[in-house]
Amino acid sequence: MPPLVEAVEAAPATTAAARSVQGPDGRGVGGPWDDEWVSPTASSATMIGRDAELAWLDGLLDEAAAGVPRTIVIGGEAGIGKSRLIREFRQRAERTARVVLGQCVDLGTVAAPYAPIKAALRALVAEVGAERALEIVGPGRAAFIALLPELGAVGEPIDAGAIAGGAGASGQLHEAIAVLLETLSHERPIVLIVEDLHWIDPASLSLLRFFLRMLASSRVLIVLSYRSEDVTRGHLLRPFLSELERDRWVERRELARLSRDEVRELVASISDEPPAEGALDVLFRRSDGVPFFVEEVVGLDGCRDESDLPDTLRELLLARYERLSDRAQMLLRLIATGGVRVPHSMLTSVYRGDDADLDETAREAVVGGVLVVEGDEYGFRHALVREAIVADILPGERARYHARYAEAYEALAAAGTRRLAAEISYHWLGANNAAKAFPATVQAVREARRSTAFASAAQLGERALALWDVVDGAEQIAGMSRMEFMGRTASHLRNAGEIDRSLTLLKSALAECPPDDPDFPRLLRDEALALAAAGRPGSIPLLERALDVLGDRAPLMRATVLSALAGRQMIEGRLRQAIDTAETALELALREQSARTASVSLNIAAVCRVNLGDIERGLAELDRSRELAEDDGPAQLRYFVNASDVHYLIGEYARAVELAEAGLARARELGLERNTGVILASNAVDPHYALGQWDETLPLIERALALDPPLQFRVYLLRAKVWARLWRGDAEGADREFRAFRPITAGPVEIEMQTRLSVGRLATELALARGDIAGAWRESQGLFDPRERTAVALGFPYAWAVSRVVAAARAGAGAADAEGAAAVAEAAAAEASLRGLVDGFDAWPLAPLWSALVEAELGGGVDAWRAAVEAASVRTAEAYLRPYSLLRLGEAELAAGDRTAARATLQSAHDEAEAGGVGSVLASVMRVAGAAGLSLDADRRVGADIAGVTDGIAASTDATAELTARERQVLELIAEGLSNRQIGERLFISGKTASVHVSAILRKLGASTRTEAAYRAGALR
Secondary structure: OOOOOOOOOOOOOOOOHHHHHOOOOOOOOOOOOOOOEEOOOOOOOOOOOOOOOOOOOHHHHHHHHHHOOEEEEEEEEOOHHHHHHHHHHHHHOOOOOEEEEEEOOOOOOOOOOHHHHHHHHHHHHHHHOOOHHHHHHHHHHHHHHHHHHHHHHHOOOOOOHHHOOOHHHHHHHHHHHHHHHHHHHHHOOOEEEEEEEHOOOOHHHHHHHHHHHOOOOOOEEEEOOOOHHHOOOOOHHHHHHHHHHHOEEEEEEOOOOOOOOHHHHHHHHHHHOOOOHHHHHHHHHHHHHHHHHHHHHHHOHHHHHHHHOOOOHHHHHHHHHHHHHHHHHHHHHHHHOOOOOOEEEHHHHOOOOOHHHHHHHHHHHHHHOEEEOOOOEEOOHHHHHHHHHHOOHHHHHHHHHHHHHHHHHHHHHOOOOOOOEEEHHHHHHHHOOOOHHHHHHHHHHHHHHHHHHHHHHHHHHHHHHHHHHOOOHHHHHHHHHHHHHHHHHHHHOOOOOOHHHHHHHHHHHHHHHOOOHHHHHHHHHHHHHHHHHOOOOHHHHHHHHHHHHHHOOOOHHHHHHHHHHHHHHHHHOHHHHHHHHHHHHHHHHHHHOOOOHHHHHHOOOOOOHHHOOOHHHHHHHHHHHHHHOOOHHHHHHHHHHHHHHHHHOOOOHHHHHHHHHHHHHHHOOOOOOHHHHHHHHOOHHHHHHHOHHHHHHHHHHHHHHHHHOOOHHHHHHHHHHHHHHHHHHOHHHHHHHHHHHHHHHHHHHHHOHHHHHHHHHHHHHHHHHHHOOOHHHHHHHHOOOOHHHHHHHHHHHHHHHHHHHHHHHOOOOOOOOOOHHHHHHHHHHHHHHHHHHHHHHOOOOOOHHHHHHHEEEEEEEEHHHHHHHHOOOOOOOOHHHHHHHHHHHHHHHHHHOHHHHHHHHHHHEEEHHHOOOOOOOOOOOHHHHHHOOOOOOOOOOOOOOOHHHHHHHHHHHHHOOOHHHHHHHHHHHHHHHOHHHHHHHHOOOOOOHHHHHHHHHHHOOOOOHHHHHHHHHHHOO
16 A cells, blocks of 8 residues: 555535535646646545446435335445445435434544434434324333433323343333334435444444344334544444344445546546646656545645655644644634534634634635535535544643533533533543543443443443542442442343453452442342343352341342242252242332332242143243232333243243233233244244144244344344244254254253253254264253253153153164164163153153054054054144154054054154144155055045155156256255245345245146145155
């Protein structure tokens, strides 16, 4: 790179203030480039070299207007023209769309929370009206007003208690903003622009992440820009940019430098004449095609050859600045201290002079090409110019300027409703005044927390802790001890997802805190919660120690710790312990009149009772926990989550779906539909499977995964997704997907009973599908861990999976090698243990079903499988179990020599498997019938008997040669069980086009149904 081109960016177009001082012909004022050529001080009126990018942006806006929300990320080095491109696009987009702009603010290492988002929202609210905006956000209005407190004067007062606690609060705010954008976009497309992402605050970045996942039914185009060289290792933007690479609705583009011809065109557009070739050579070589640098060099007087150019980038950036009067330079240093842009009203507060003097001095800076005017704000022609001027400010001068801004922001905050503590804190720090910076920082923490900007609250909290020891009376100012402040900062970190930093801060606090300090047990509790959030072991010992330290003190605190301990004991499978702990917590909570803690404690005890077989009492206590919750949103949602899960476990599948949907409705009322509500919606996945409703589940799973849920919940969703894929007939794909996500299950499997059992069962089933009996035996060992034996509901189906391993091993499968032979011997020895395990669950509602299945697997006779079919025919049996049992009965009948009965049974298995979408059973039926030479009735489902299908494989092989490449892709997706709509989404075509391809495939393969085509596709692979 040439010595002058290190980091520069395109300048804004000529502003009104700059145009007002141009000559009558519209040309700017400047020194000569050669004898006839006059160089200006303004930017080119025409954007050069970006026609393709502008057309790309226009096309994506058209897509968004058609109902396909898109996100655009524009990157590039400073000076490359990102802002200019966005501004040109914005002017075009305003003809058809609402355009709102957010500018990230450079406030050092801790940016003001939601700064760019608040700017964009204020513009939107100003356009549509505050009353209408609040009406649209509905249940999220409290969180919305917490972000924009000036709206609090509109309508009735907002109860702060209406905002959810913890991470749920940010969910309410995110949903409220998403609902506002989505609703307004139905009237007119919305373009949300956020510039300079390299300065973005964590809260705004989290909100953008949410938008990318959740603005699915809107007409919104999001345009983001960032300076690529500023996103260094460790920058919070780096993982965000990596995530974007995997999102098909996001497009990124890095702007390139201008070519030599484009540089000539840019110069000609500025001067109305092209430069001489010699001057162009010099200019192109020294600018290297960076537009801003070209314009700066052209604007300098007397740059006839290379010797006239500045020697360094800093000299170039300051060249215009240094030509101004001393007073204008002082004004620029003052503005540079204030930030990227400074409102005129703020400048009048910090400028030491009268209004006429300010106007005259500012005009000189505008005419000189250093300042630009945007609305009522002054900004620099380029951020790099500001940065160069900031570096030129003397230390004493810098401190005085920062103090002026701090005092001005304090006056502004006192006079209005806007929260400006983060800005006040920043400027007092710049003024080296810790005594005034500390209270402002503490207030900034409160403001960030109030607006659910947990990451910003944590950063500001860490700043306050760094100032704590140098400020007199810090504890009185903060209103709490240092230990409590550290604990709260750690909680903010946990809610922001910064678990490791939270744990580090908590360990540091505990090391400083004496055990007899009242904050010590609170810190222990917080460390336990952080470990649980990270899916790591160790929570229970910490909570137990906190109780020991508390003794009989602080009963409400003790109740919350007991409730947390009961929850962890439940998660780890210590169900009887959990009941005792929860009952003690309940008693204390009722005494202290804490409805939430009482509801949660009783909820935990109820779930444990159900899992231990005390169904009636457990369900009654669950209902009582709902009553105790009263109007407490989080406690109510916990009821719906656990109640829907419990009803699934006892075989009440329709009721489980009903409860999950009722919980989703309540989440919607609380403004949490796209957060906690998605968790509730996904809680309907397993009961939908049980009812045979496979197609209803994938959207629930994908939507929940898109929210980037906590690790434990992500494991649950991925497990459910693989489970469906396995039973629908894609064992190979299911196994591949399971292997991809299994490494992340290690932590949850270690500490969560439900995850340990469900993942172990899935791993066992997948090994069986591969024919790996030895592997299946290894995966099944978790069932024989004594810890698992109390988890009745999940232990039953796991026991069935293990009984299948035993049956396969005893039959000699997998005995070809030493490991397989060992599995045969070990599995045979496990038979008695399995029967004893199942017999111990005889009080469970589903005991007859699972006992019959286990006995049939172990016994393998016709009578045993007839009993299993009968048991699988009851309402509480999962839908896929009956066709599976019919398949195994047919095999048993074949083994007994009863071919007539076997044919009828296999026909029933085939029909029910196809009707229920159980592709794995359907494929097995066809394989068993084909191997036995049995012909199944064609007119019931398939349209061809098994022999015909088998005989047709060769013909189908020829037919596949006629398939187009696209039809082959569609055939593969048919084999995965996808609908036409899902095929369309996967291949980026319409559902109607997918239907046309499916019809062509059936015709070419001679298949009557999608299932037959899928079978042939599998047989041909």
